[in-house]
Amino acid sequence: MSSPAAGRRAASGSPGFLKRSQPRNGEKAIKVLLVAASLVSVLTTVGIVIALIPPAAEFFSRVNFGDFITGTEWSPLFKPPHFGVLPLVGGTLMVTLIALLVAVPLGLGAAVYLSEYANRRVRAFFKPVLEVLAGIPTVVYGFFALKAITPLLQDIWPGGNGPQVFNALAAGFVMGVMIIPTIASLAEDSMSAVPHALRDGAFALGSSRMQVSTRVVFPAALSGIVAAIVLGISRALGETMIVAIAAGGRPNLSFDPLEGMQTMTAFIAAAGIGDLPTGSTGYQTIFAVGALLFAMTLVMNLVSIRLVRKYREVYE
CATH class of the missing domain: 1.20.5 (Single alpha-helices involved in coiled-coils or other helix-helix interfaces)
Incomplete structure (x- = not known):
């Protein structure tokens, strides 16, 4: 009778046993x-x-950094020049906020429908159709906002005091339509990844489909939904052509979305194609505004990462 040690030696030397492959x-x-x-x-x-x-x-x-951050007049190419970046920041935030008011409800609504209500055939048809919107060139969105949305708003606005030819409302609305596929697709993927056992348990307790969608699936997929919204915000902050065409090129620190405004990206695009001497202060404003936009995006992403980690749900 062989000993256990001898058996282990025979097993280790046997070619039939599994070995770590190279x-x-x-x-x-x-x-x-x-x-x-x-x-x-x-x-x-x-x-x-x-x-x-x-x-x-x-x-x-x-240029003094404090004057740059807190100044309310932006005219770097005039004499005397003013370098207060708040009008550009305000225009960027105004257009982004309008875009989110359009994209978040519609995008999340589309995600809930595709994930919880649509059958497989409907989902296979509508999700690619929705994502086609993300492939349309942004310059097309810009001209659509200028030539279609703005005249429509001017016609239906009560009192005849509609938006100006260039305005933040039309630019923000069309930008919101543009980022709907981004939010809807990522949020739908997060909701679809929620285990069906959670849904089955909620249905077994007598919950309706709406209750399961809003009280079970939505909280379970919250980290992915937050990530989708943050990605949509990043896309809106970095958009150039829509705001350059539809929002105008006049720096304007205003809370009225019917007025024309200039965003940070629109200024960078306009100044970048202008005839500015390299090394001049006017030329360097491009990099100062770009650095501020980069810092804003970085801070927003750091906050979003923290939120995603806080609300992440892990299922076995």
């Missing part, structure tokens, strides 16, 4: 490609920071 070359290549793909985004971000910091630092060596 890594294959194909797996190594795939791993290298994945690491390279992840490094591209990191290096791109680092490159953007490196490109922004030196010109922005030189700009703030000439």
Whole structure:
């Protein structure tokens, strides 16, 4: 009768037992490609920071940072120049807020319908159709806002005091339509990932489909929904063509969405294609505004990451 030790030696030497296989070359290549793909985004971000910091630092060596952040008049190319960036920030936030008021209810409503109410055939048809909106060039959205939405608002506005030709309302409305697919698609994916056992348990307790959708599925998918909304906000903050065409090019610190406004991205686009001497203060305003926009987006994403981690649900 053989001892256990002898049995283990025989088993370890037997070719029939499983052994740790050697890594294959194909797996190594795939791993290298994945690491390279992840490094591209990191290096791109680092490159953007490196490109922004030196010109922005030189700009703030000439212009007081406090006046830049708190000033209410933006006219860097006039004499005397004024570098108060609040009109650009206010225009950006106004258009983004209007876009969110349009996109969040419609996007989440579409996500709830596709995830909880639509059957498989309807979902397979409507989700690609919804995502087609994300593929339309933004310049088309801009002209649509200028030539279709603004005249429509002017015709139906009570009292005849409708929006100006260039206004934040039409730009924000069309931008909201543009980011609906982003919010709806990501939110629907998060809701579909919620285990069906949670739904079955709620139905077994007598809950209606609406109660299951709003009180079970929605809270369980909250982290993914927050991420979808944050991605939509980032898309709205960085949009250029819609606001450049439909919102106007006049810096205007106002709470009236019927007036024309200029956003940070619209200013960067307008100044970037202008005839500004390289190294001048007017030229460096592009990098100062870009750095501020980058910082705003970074802070928003850091806050969103914290919220996602706080409300994340993990299911086995």
